Amino acid sequence: MLVGGWAQAGPSMLAAFLASLVEGVEALTVVLAVGSVRGWRGALSGGAAALVVLLAVVAVLGRALTLIPLDLIQAGVGGLLLLFGLRWLRKAVLRAAKIIPLHAEDAVFARETEALGRAGGLGAGPWGDWLGFATSFQATMLEGTEVVFIVVAIGAGKNGLLVPASLGAVGAVIAVIILGVAIRRPLSAVPENALKLLVGCLLSAFGTFWVGEGIGARWPGGDWAIGGLIVGFLAVASIAVRLCRARVPLCERASGSVSP
């Protein structure tokens, strides 16, 4: 039986899974570009090395946070989770309303492939081409840092949530690796912005709930208030997209292109 109960374990696993899926797809695009230009040995070993470092960070941080009083963790980590989640949500809203361009995996793949093809060689080591290794390692670390924060922040909010959050993240990484091996192309068909909007709502809901608990607020329905907050943020995001679309004329909206 999960200590936090399914009211928290379910959304925490889902949030970690979806966030890791989005970040995994972005990292996979760079690893595929590296592999196709600089060779697969450097690309795969760079990505694998970054995953090992990220897992170690989750294990160390997750354990360290259990030593701090829970109400302090909930207020502090909840505040950071709110800043992080609302930032994701705001960006997803602006992309959905075409105020800023969408993140296009095909365009990122083309840009990375061209840049890696033009770059000179740094030589080869036991892990394959060094430039390929370094590029793949950096991309996986960059995208993975956000996943580590999400898993640790969700896991720290209540005893017993680190396991479902970690399982969600590991499940997404396995799914991305299987899809990457099977397709060997950027996963451009994944509705990235819709997923980011949903993850932004989930993280904002967790952040709001834990900040509330940390400052002594009492939530109607207890843990089940998280579900209400998720629905609430989805409704607010939907209103925000409509408001933004109404404010910007059709001809001035951003067309699909790359944005970080």
Add this chain to the structure above:
Amino acid sequence: MRRIGGVLRELSGLFVDDGRFALSIVVWIGVVWLLLPRLGLGPAWEGVVLFTGLAAILLESAWRQAG
């Protein structure tokens, strides 16, 4: 030093890309935490007020960015 600065910028970028938006969130948390209990609304209302303020901050920020 430049590399450390770059790492710190990456880390802060996880939480802040619009300073006014981030500051509004922090200020609102502070208001709900420190001022609301003095108004005598009761802890059951604090969560609702917290969410309502955050929703308003998100709407205002997106509206401002679209303008």
